[in-house]
Amino acid sequence: xxxxxxxxxxxxxxxxxxxxxxxxxxxxxxxxxxxxxxxxxxxxxxxxxxxxxxxxxxxxxxxxxxxxxxxxxxxxxxxxxxxxxxxxxxxxxxxxxxxxxxxxxxxxxxxxxxxxxxxxxxxxxxxxxxxxxxxxxxxxxxxxxxxxxxxxxxxxxxxxxxxxxxxxxxxxxxxxxxxxxxxxxxxxxxxxxxxxxxxxxxxxxxxxxxxxxxxxxxxxxxxxxxxxxxxxxxxxxxxxxxxxxxxxxxxxxxxxxxxxxxxxxxxxxxxxxxxxxxxxxxxxxxxxxxxxxxxxxxxxxxxxxxxxxxxxxxxxxxxxxxxxxxxxxxxxxxxxxxxxxxxxxxxxxxxxxxxxxxxxxxxxxxxxx
Numbered sequence: 001x002x003x004x005x006x007x008x009x010x011x012x013x014x015x016x017x018x019x020x021x022x023x024x025x026x027x028x029x030x031x032x033x034x035x036x037x038x039x040x041x042x043x044x045x046x047x048x049x050x051x052x053x054x055x056x057x058x059x060x061x062x063x064x065x066x067x068x069x070x071x072x073x074x075x076x077x078x079x080x081x082x083x084x085x086x087x088x089x090x091x092x093x094x095x096x097x098x099x100x101x102x103x104x105x106x107x108x109x110x111x112x113x114x115x116x117x118x119x120x121x122x123x124x125x126x127x128x129x130x131x132x133x134x135x136x137x138x139x140x141x142x143x144x145x146x147x148x149x150x151x152x153x154x155x156x157x158x159x160x161x162x163x164x165x166x167x168x169x170x171x172x173x174x175x176x177x178x179x180x181x182x183x184x185x186x187x188x189x190x191x192x193x194x195x196x197x198x199x200x201x202x203x204x205x206x207x208x209x210x211x212x213x214x215x216x217x218x219x220x221x222x223x224x225x226x227x228x229x230x231x232x233x234x235x236x237x238x239x240x241x242x243x244x245x246x247x248x249x250x251x252x253x254x255x256x257x258x259x260x261x262x263x264x265x266x267x268x269x270x271x272x273x274x275x276x277x278x279x280x281x282x283x284x285x286x287x288x289x290x291x292x293x294x295x296x297x298x299x300x301x302x303x304x305x306x307x308x309x310x311x312x313x314x315x316x317x318x319x320x321x322x323x324x325x326x327x328x329x330x331x332x333x334x335x336x337x338x339x340x341x342x343x344x345x346x347x348x349x350x351x352x353x354x355x356x357x358x359x360x361x362x363x364x365x366x367x368x369x
Contacts, residue, residue: 015035016034017048043145047148049115056122057119058189061154062153064147064155065269067156068158068160071138073294074266079134082134082277084287084290091134094136095294099128112137119149135150139174143177160174160204161316161318182210185197185215186214197218198217198218199220199273201269203225221271229245230268232246239259241260252284254285260325314339317356320353320356336362354366
């Protein structure tokens with residue numbers, strides 16, 4: 001990018017933000033403009049964009065959701081709970097962005113939008129009267145500072161398992177990228193009456209690591225470990241999921257068309273946000289019930305065929321295992337699985353996913369992608 005500074009100046013750039021000094025031979029012949037040297041151009045870009053749009057994240061309660069699996073579903077659950085509580089809510093996920101009454105297709109489907117797009121979406125939300133925004137934050141989006149200057153108030157994690165090691169090289173780097181969402185709570189702009197809360201999965205190996213990061217409050221959820229938000233009397237059928245949610249503010253019955261026991265965790269994470277924001281239990285109950293199955297997330301394809309067909313975005317070992325266990329519970333007969341792993345991405349997960357498919361399915365069809 002530094003090689004294009006002369007062209008940028010020639011076209012009227014009023015200043016240059018760079019990561020290193022620029023030789024005079026590069027700048028010769030063009031008018032002088034301020035040169036600002038920063039450690040990270042990507043991080044600076046996020047703050048510049050936030051300033052350009054008037055720091056929109058400072059005018060809303062900001063909720064960030066990260067994790068290996070279940071992010072999109074959890075974001076949608078939180079969105080519906082907040083709507084049921086009567087708030088004007090915006091949402092940015094890897095599938096779409098919801099701003100007021102409009103739905104934008106982000107065209108991404110795998111990662112977080114770049115900071116100019118995010119800040120633009122947030123500015124549109126503010127203009128539409130939005131009070132709460134929910135963002136899906138991927139590890140790459142965090143590591144590349146795409147969500148810097150989003151001034152998060154609540155940080156939520158679903159789980160942290162094997163994924164994206166092609167980008168982060170080690171699991172420790174991957175986990176630390178996720179942790180950036182939680183570390184950012186301490187320095188984020190404070191808003192009147194909005195606490196800084198970390199909502200953590202007590203059953204996930206990442207719990208102690210994330211629990212050590214200082215913030216106003218740590219709120220835990222889980223099924224197998226003592227937690228503030230948990231579930232009992234779980235009923236998982238072919239058509240729906242039901243359980244009793246137990247929270248510090250009381251218990252309530254949950255019914256959702258989402259299927260699969262792992263979706264109990266996604267619901268509990270969303271309920272944790274409701275507890276942190278002191279929302280009515282009725283709003284949490286109604287919001288979860290209102291969410292319909294999400295495209296590509298255990299989505300049934302029904303064309304009158306004599307078998308069950310499901311499309312799921314499972315692209316990690318953990319997600320594939322949960323999807324196949326759910327499929328086995330839905331099947332009267334054999335289970336077929338069709339999946340692939342991207343060409344030059346995380347090759348380390350391939351043998352894991354192959355082992356899982358061989359163990360949990362009757363037939364496996366491997367594709368290039």
